[in-house]
Amino acid sequence: MSVGYVTVQWTRSKRVYDFVIAGGVLAYLAVFFAIGKLTWGGQQAISDEILLIRALATCAITLLHIVLCIGPLARLSPRFLPLLYNRRHLGVTTFLVAALHGLVVLGYYHGFGRVNPLVSLFTNDIDFLVAGSLPFQILGVAALVILAVLAATSHDFWLKNLSARTWKSIHMSVYACYALVIAHVAFGALQSERSTIYPILLAVGVTTVTALHCAAGLKERRIDSRSSPAIAWVDLGDCREIPDGRAKSVRVAGQPRIAVFRSGDCISVVRGVCAHQGGPLAEGRIIDGCITCPWHGWQYRPADGQSPPPFQEKIVTYQLHNHIGRVMLDPAPLPPGTHVEPARIGSPSDVN
Amino acid sequence: MALFILSVLGGYLAVGVVFGLAFVTRGIARVDSVAHGASVAVRALLLPGSVLLWPILIRMWISALRKSRIERQPSL
Numbered sequence: 001m002s003v004g005y006v007t008v009q010w011t012r013s014k015r016v017y018d019f020v021i022a023g024g025v026l027a028y029l030a031v032f033f034a035i036g037k038l039t040w041g042g043q044q045a046i047s048d049e050i051l052l053i054r055a056l057a058t059c060a061i062t063l064l065h066i067v068l069c070i071g072p073l074a075r076l077s078p079r080f081l082p083l084l085y086n087r088r089h090l091g092v093t094t095f096l097v098a099a100l101h102g103l104v105v106l107g108y109y110h111g112f113g114r115v116n117p118l119v120s121l122f123t124n125d126i127d128f129l130v131a132g133s134l135p136f137q138i139l140g141v142a143a144l145v146i147l148a149v150l151a152a153t154s155h156d157f158w159l160k161n162l163s164a165r166t167w168k169s170i171h172m173s174v175y176a177c178y179a180l181v182i183a184h185v186a187f188g189a190l191q192s193e194r195s196t197i198y199p200i201l202l203a204v205g206v207t208t209v210t211a212l213h214c215a216a217g218l219k220e221r222r223i224d225s226r227s228s229p230a231i232a233w234v235d236l237g238d239c240r241e242i243p244d245g246r247a248k249s250v251r252v253a254g255q256p257r258i259a260v261f262r263s264g265d266c267i268s269v270v271r272g273v274c275a276h277q278g279g280p281l282a283e284g285r286i287i288d289g290c291i292t293c294p295w296h297g298w299q300y301r302p303a304d305g306q307s308p309p310p311f312q313e314k315i316v317t318y319q320l321h322n323h324i325g326r327v328m329l330d331p332a333p334l335p336p337g338t339h340v341e342p343a344r345i346g347s348p349s350d351v352n
Numbered sequence: 353m354a355l356f357i358l359s360v361l362g363g364y365l366a367v368g369v370v371f372g373l374a375f376v377t378r379g380i381a382r383v384d385s386v387a388h389g390a391s392v393a394v395r396a397l398l399l400p401g402s403v404l405l406w407p408i409l410i411r412m413w414i415s416a417l418r419k420s421r422i423e424r425q426p427s428l
């Protein structure tokens with residue numbers, strides 16, 4: 001939480017995650033290189049530079065697919081949530097691998113002439129345009145620029161100061177980047193490729209990303225359609241079924257997700273969206289008396305939605321009352337940080 | 353045409369580098385008090401974003417300066 005910025009809020013799981021990413025990338029490049037040497041030998045031998053270009057390109061595109069699949073997978077099943085916690089590092093790695101691919105291409109295909117390599121790249125592609133085909137290298141450069149902006153703005157400083165909304169809109173451009181990458185591959189590498197394996201792999205990737213997003217969207221629509229209309233008081237159901245220190249998620253039409261937390265006999269209700277990066281608070285736990293976000297561990301007091309001092313973040317709370325032993329919720333959000341006396345489970349009369 | 357596009361991009365980045373260096377050394381603490389006393393590593397990490405987003409950050413910095421000037425003015 002924002003008492004001071006650090007480069008990375010390291011935790012043990014983050015170290016493991018980063019170790020797996022770095023190890024995975026290096027192993028992939030080594031295996032691709034080794035297989036490439038075996039496959040393209042003899043008459044069909046290709047230079048080490050071209051092999052490296054291909055290895056980096058396929059690695060970057062695989063990472064991009066993983067990045068895009070993590071979001072919907074986590075929405076479909078909480079088992080994938082740990083993958084989401086450190087997705088930013090995966091995104092930055094994707095950019096670094098893609099940038100390396102771009103640099104090797106620039107050096108190998110454009111670096112040996114008398115013209116500036118960047119000028120050569122752009123003029124080459126404009127010649128392509130005249131010839132009636134798509135300027136696939138410029139598409140790749142555009143995708144790389146988007147990845148650069150996403151990587152450069154991944155720190156919490158940007159999230160806070162650009163506002164969550166602007167930050168999110170900037171980061172949604174990853175889908176434009178994906179479209180550009182697919183076009184870059186389709187109009188570039190696939191044009192000269194005789195093997196069918198690359199188009200098949202690309203089609204499998206695009207289908208997987210699309211199908212997962214559709215499935216996650218359908219699941220959320222189903223949940224939304226079951227939500228109660230935003231009228232008067234909403235019955236929160238039997239809150240005794242919520243395990244102690246845990247929460248359940250409730251939908252009220254026209255409202256973002258609401259998290260109903262139980263701490264002993266007390267029920268508190270807050271907006272289920274973390275002030276940090278919109279993490280799902282209802283999937284978090286109460287640790288040391290505070291609601292703890294499952295993504296990066298930001299904490300909020302259940303009764304007033306405020307982060308414990310010295311932190312200053314606040315989330316929306318909701319008015320509650322007991323009605324014949326049932327906990328009822330007023331769906332009108334209170335200003336972030338408003339104290340609301342918790343409702344007690346089983347208490348027979350009105351509390352608030 | 354290619355030369356023109358590259359010159360525009362180069363100009364944008366050159367201004368971004370100059371602005372970015374000023375922003376990460378002085379501006380970030382003005383815009384966000386939490387960034388006051390941030391380490392050199394954090395400032396270095398924020399440099400690429402500052403270079404790329406300088407038109408937005410100039411506006412943020414100016415409005416932070418204006419706000420602090422208004423706050424410092426004695427109320428009558």
Ligand code: FES
Nearest residue numbers: 274277279293296
């Ligand atoms: S989203 Fe990062 S702590 Fe909640």
